[in-house]
Amino acid sequence: MNIPSKFDASKFEKKWYQYYLDHHLFDSDVDENKKAYTIVIPPPNVTGALHMGHMLNNTLQDILIRRARLLGYNACWVPGTDHASIATEAKVVQWLEDKGIKKSSLTREEFVDYAWQWTKKYGGQILNQLQKIGCSCDWRRTKFTLDESMSESVIDVFIDLYNKGFIYKGYRMVHWDPQAQTTLSDEEVNHQEINGKLYYVNYAIKDTLGHLTIATTRPETILGDTAICVHPEDQRYISLIGKTAIVPIAKREIPIISDAYVDKAFGTGCLKVTPAHDSNDKELGEKHQLEFIDIFNSDGTLNEFGLHYKDQDRFVVRKKIVEELSTLGHLHKVENYKTNVGKSERTNAIIEPRLSEQWFLKMEELAKPALKAVVNNEIKLYPKKFLNTYKHWMENIKDWNISRQLWWGHQIPVYYYGKNKKDYVVAKTKEKALEKARAISQNPDLKITDLVQDPDVLDTWFSSWLWPISVFDGIRHPNNSEINYYYPTKDLVTGPDILFFWVARMIVSGYEFRNEKPFQNIFLTGLVRDHLGRKMAKQLGNSPDPIELIQTYGADGVRVGLMLSTSAGNDLLFDTKLCQQGKNFANKIWNAFRLIKSWPIDSELSPRDAQIQGLKWFDHRLSQAIETIDQLFNRYRISDALMCLYKLVWEDFCSWLLEIVKPTYGQSISINVYDQVIEDFEKLMVLLHPFMPFITDEINDHLKENAKPLIHAKWPKSHQHNSEILELFGFIKQLVTGFRHFRKQNQLPFVKPLKVYQIQPSFDEKKSSDYLTFFNACIEKMEHLNMIVGEPPTSQGKTISIQTYRYFIPMESKQKISKKKLIGDSIEEVSQYLSDLKNQVSSEKDKTQLEKMSHEFLRLNHFLASLNKKLNNQNFINKAPGQIIQKEKSKAADTKIKIQQLIQDIRNF
């Protein structure tokens, strides 16, 4: 067989992924003879493009699911996407605008139609991208939250919860996004500190010449004021309580009330109360039965209560009203003031607290079992540190605002039949609604056209909270065989940012609709940041394109790079250097494979001592590592498990075992040894397969005749390992290192055999003669030793010893290393060499090539010189000079390597 010297990642990725698909290797069906191991994907937004966060948590899921398959589970990974109502609707609106179509000019049906067109055209690419990183989902099961079965489940659940009395309609102070014209949940609002102003405004007191002064950051809202409030014990104002103040401009009379809520120390101690536009004021308003005046339209302009400011934007009005107050002499003073404003996560518009009629889900009762399950460790959280956060949130849970003023999503199954909005029925279809409405209203003449469905859609999370159940159709058919088999799922892998949005709510729904947890383990990953610790964001341009990364480093390389850096729950600082490390690892494995396959096999040959002993040691080492890896997996220490494997392969297998076992050039290897090496290598491929599916399958395919794909291989088992053998080999390593150190210190060339006297252990060790064979066999092989047993003839030399084993190296072995001159030591010499060479070659092509090399050589040298100068001066900026110097040094090292490579090229020329 012809093995290419480099591993061509993209070629093999394509080949193997297609193979997996063609042979349905990812598919899972109910099989009562096997245990199920289920993961449901956190459905990415259908609009989404793969980013590093997806990459991270999907790679983790793939590793878990692939390992589960190897362990013999019936592993099922269900993929899918989320309709993401706000995000998608925003994109569709933009898309239509680009086409010159305004949303307002469309009917609901037309818009939804466009949205589907858009979704079908651009949506779901993310699933294709997941295939590129090797995700082994059962693609037949792909779900979308707006699929018919999924939608029906959502509606059923709404009706069920409504009938149980958990859903109610209420007026609430909600976060209103005037740009998207929808309410937002608390979680969709980001608070940001901005430099604002605090305006002090005088309000006249009726029937007196006096006034009082309030402080506000939002002077435009005074038009909605319905009271002034002071602290009941504030001596400055105690006499004013019960009197009437007059709102400037609006000239409306409002009461002066008192409440302990007011902070005497803030501003002037007087608070203007605007119940319709501030949640605290709303509470005061309800408590003191104040009037609620809403002064805004839905787009953030003022309505008729805005008087002459009607139809102007809130921020324009703020400026104008300040001017007017000033002109009228009501403006006392203006201070600079830092204040927090809420901004919409989606549109970044400043949100407006607004009183609005919304649908709510009562959470307190529903949350109880979900809280208990996590606290009792029935559902395990990795890492544990999120437990407190979870607990705190669930204990103080607020009702869930589930309605959204959008068109893209599940329309609320509420039908109004009267003129009064209080006359409604909840039903699955319009026909059923009509039946119900006729019965309730006792009006048999009601026609279907009299029914008006509530225009709102449900919050996106109101569909995804059912995800682990609804993907198996467990809402509509609670006893179907799939849900009974696959539910509860095993692991949920997601980011901590949606712990409350999604994870907590899934637990709630799991207990409510299945009376059981939705998953056993929650693995929360960290956020992916760049190497400076900044969040990855489009605006910063610090987010690498995962697909490009895969092209550069290979899917296996990128997976390894990501996994090496992800300790559970901590944010990971991503650097493409890590992917390079992953790629190097793949290269290393590939070369080990090439080496093994290059050995001529001899079936007559009997194994050498060192080979037998080396393989014996590796067997125990492997077993020990498997045990460690299993334990690490059980604790979800994925990156540690990978590191353990990395060292097992690179150090133990490649640097020690293969070096001991490999035959000298041109010689053959005993078939018994070869077979054992292949068997060990196969086991390594299985262990690595969850992390690096492509390269391991490619290699495994060539290890034996009729090799089967690794996807359903058996995860190797650890056995009782002999710690004495492991310890003994530890001694060997130390000895070998000692010899090498000796060589280096005395500048002895590695290839020259070293004469070594072995001094017998002077005491009785029952196993010592066995051990000596082992020792000497391995060490001789590794270090080109001429081993002599017995006392050394002279005391001139050095003794290396480990415990009781002592070796003596006489000094006469010493020999200076002859430094090979590459081409020349100086720039001049190299340049001279190059120009001589140029005169010798005849073809123009060679000449230009040499010209280029010469140029490149000078350029690199120049660059190196300037770096060195810079380093010696060290005139760097004060902050973190260490870092900068490090960086410069590594540049210098890079350049040196490049020069070396260049000289190599010249030599080969």
Added chain:
RNA sequence: GGGUACUUAGCUCAGUUGGUUUAGAGCGCUUGGUUUACACCCAAGAGGUCAGGGGUUCGAAUCCCUUAGUACCCACCA
């Protein structure tokens, strides 16, 4: 403002209920090397008062107090 974490080598992090750890790993760094798998490499090596201070203990990176800094979550003051 309330809460939860965190601070260990140049960088990113391990360090399990105080006791085999002389505080580890990977990367990076330094030095040497073409040895017929691999320079995407090999080999050897140098790096740490465990944020500062105090305490408990025979013994502290680990427990307590304190100071400083960082991150995240919750709430939001007109």
